[in-house]
Amino acid sequence: MDFKKVVVAGSGVLGSQIALQTAFKGFDVTIWLRSEGSIDRAKPKLERFKNIYLQTLEAMKTNPQAYCRGLSDKKDLTDDKIDELKDNLIKGYDNLTLTTSYEEAAKDADLVIEAIAEDPKQKIAFYTELAKYLPEKTVIVTNSSTLLPSTFADYTGRPEKYLALHFANDIYRNNTAEIMGHANTSSEYYNQVVEFAQAIGMVPLKLKKEQPAYILNSLLVPFLSAAQGLWADDVADVETIDLTWRLATGAPLGPFQILDIVGLTTAYNIGLMDPRSSDINTIQGKVSAALKKKIDAGELGVNAGKGFYDYTDE
Amino acid sequence: MDFKKVVVAGSGVLGSQIALQTAFKGFDVTIWLRSEGSIDRAKPKLERFKNIYLQTLEAMKTNPQAYCRGLSDKKDLTDDKIDELKDNLIKGYDNLTLTTSYEEAAKDADLVIEAIAEDPKQKIAFYTELAKYLPEKTVIVTNSSTLLPSTFADYTGRPEKYLALHFANDIYRNNTAEIMGHANTSSEYYNQVVEFAQAIGMVPLKLKKEQPAYILNSLLVPFLSAAQGLWADDVADVETIDLTWRLATGAPLGPFQILDIVGLTTAYNIGLMDPRSSDINTIQGKVSAALKKKIDAGELGVNAGKGFYDYTDE
Structure with a gap:
């Protein structure tokens, strides 16, 4: 897995957390949104989660109960190490790119994490339009909780590079990521997504086939x-x-x-x-x-x- | 609840534990068994659980992990207090009466805990015969896991004093007791059984009506x-x-x-x-x-x- 540029589509509660978590862990993150209005609504959400991350990290200096698995795999961190994590978070936050352009989002993207509304029509429209601009290498994952990847695989133009990566709410604390392919997902890209999940501090939970409702x-x-x-x-x-x-x-x-x-x-x-x-x-x-x-x-x-x-x- | 004499019918794994636990908590316990052969098989089981109780209590002196909720509601016991509990256990064990006589078992019994095989025929035969000797005051409970008290209530000759008191295995550690009446159980006797469960160190879990499989x-x-x-x-x-x-x-x-x-x-x-x-x-x-x-x-x-x-x- 040598993903560098990660695109997060959508900036709802989970999209915002995924974008921030991914940026915090050192990836180059672009958030794609449908409209300028969506960008205006995304900004306060991102700022809110930035503050939650910073406050949680600060609390971890004195209160062992504040520890969150998604922020560090080690429990006992020095104050210096925690300050370093806070710097990473601020750097990641400052480097976030927000765009409504498919072309800008797609350019040189290694991974797209789709976290838009649970509406098949909207997802199909998104995948179809995005496919026009994406380089061949790009892997796409969906965070859908209720829809199966097999429903959308063909619209992505790369079914073998398409699968589900399903996060829990408050991902900095509840750092599980259920990973589920459809029948034609290639194991090569499945494994890249498993590595990516680990790289952003998640515990990958591997499903061997499609299962409504995951594990x-x-x-x-x-x-x-x-x-x-x-x-x-x-x-x-x-x-x-x-x-x-x-x-x-x-x-x-x-x-x-x-x-x-x-x-x-x-x-x-x-x-x-x-x-x-x-x-x-x-x-x-x-x-x-x-x-x-x-x-x-x-x-x-x-x-x-x-x-x-x-x-x-x- | 002023139960003194408690009869435990059956001495399988659970029957043995129930008898020992009840004797440990100061009740006068008689174990009723079908045959002399059953008595011969019960004795080594009772002795085995006596040793488990004594070893667990001894371990509680030095190892906080050894603590079992059914042995004491307090975690921090002095060695003297633990020795006192060991004495109670030995006294209770020595005072156990084993009999095959319905008449001897029934005499002045306050509570009968039926823990015989999960076979409706055997249970019906037991209740029917026992009813001939029981004083009016006796309350009967069944430890059945899979059969409902309403199935047997009429055979006891005292449906209003009949209900289920369902233990978990290793009751000295897993000290829950699900308490479940049938439609005609009187709340007076239901409440007496709740008090009795507490008196022998169990946490009573009250069901408001019959439910196959309990909670x-x-x-x-x-x-x-x-x-x-x-x-x-x-x-x-x-x-x-x-x-x-x-x-x-x-x-x-x-x-x-x-x-x-x-x-x-x-x-x-x-x-x-x-x-x-x-x-x-x-x-x-x-x-x-x-x-x-x-x-x-x-x-x-x-x-x-x-x-x-x-x-x-x-």
Whole structure:
């Protein structure tokens, strides 16, 4: 892997973090955006994450709890070493290029990380237009959470160099990257993306084939659904269910503590994909109705201050 | 709750632990067994657990890792206090009464904990015969993992005083007790059983109604099934799946580490309950076939020295 220029397309919450993290680790980063308006909206987001990175690094000097795996693979850093990381971050941030030009973004690009909206039409339009300008060498990855790379491979003009690189939110802390090809991804480029993920401080989690929901959500969704079923069917209290899981497995968080982090709206939307959710006589229907009631009351999870638990005192 | 005499019926791995734990906490314990042969088989099991308790308590004097929640609710015990607990254990062990007589067991019993085989016929025969001798006051609980109390309530002659009290293996360490009534269990006796669970060092986990698989297995089964599906469908390696779960949730163990503790035979048998497991073209069929191959190779889990992981060096 000798990637130098990395293009991040899109600057939502995750796009901004990916761009900053990649620049922090020494790559030459260009952010491609659809419009001047998008550029105006991206700038404060990037600045916000720059400050989070700098504050976290500073906190790591005195507070071991502040340590984030994506910022350094070592826990015990000298103050000098942390100042060096802060310099890297500022340098990376200052060197970010923002553009709306496909041509400028594509020029000599080694890797494009697509992190635009989860809308197949927009993704197809992006890949099709970009393909006109990209050099042959460029590898493309998608950060899509819900769409499969096989859906878009042909539009990239380089299916063998196209795969998924899926980040978690707060990538400086939650530094996992699920890596998933489609049937025609070449192992050569798959391996380059694995190396790149490591180079930007991520732990690569390798999937051997396409799997909707990748690994993590393939485990989380049925687990969280089962917990929601016990709650909506009034088998046990939220606190009891969480306590059972923590005591029996040693996990730090029970399913409802995880749901409060994921957000109840996301859980509700996932539940709606099951056709049984429209029938109140099924467990899935009871879950949907019970979640809807909490969502309508504004109890959306940790970010709202209240979800299954109350966070207003924190 | 003013239980004094507690009868434990059955002396399998769990029955032995329940009897010893209850005696350790100061109750007058009688173990009822079907035959003199059962008594001969029970004695070495009880002695083995007595030694495990004593060794664990002794280890707690010097090694904080040895601490077991079921032995004491406090972590920092003086050596004198630990010696006192060892005395309690020896006293409890010496006072155990083993009998094959329903009449002797039933006499003045406050609580019967049924922990005999998971065979409805045997349970019905036991409850029916016991009911002839039991005083009116006696509360009965079943430790059944897979059968519902409503199935047996009428045979006990006291449905309102009958419910489930479900222990985990190694109860001195894994001190959870799921407590579950059927529709006609009286809240008065339900609450007495909650108090009793606390009195023998368990954390009571209260279910508000009957639920097959209780809380823990209602969560574990779909979670572990999803993980097995990813593995049997060759989406990712066992190590990668476990790493994903640990990194994303902070849990100490991934699903395959848990499966190695549960045992692959148990996972296989649970899988067989799904009719799709007989069709190799389904994920459930692939899971069954892949588990069968490992079981045939003797890779049964931690206790066998090998399962999904190798434990022979430990």
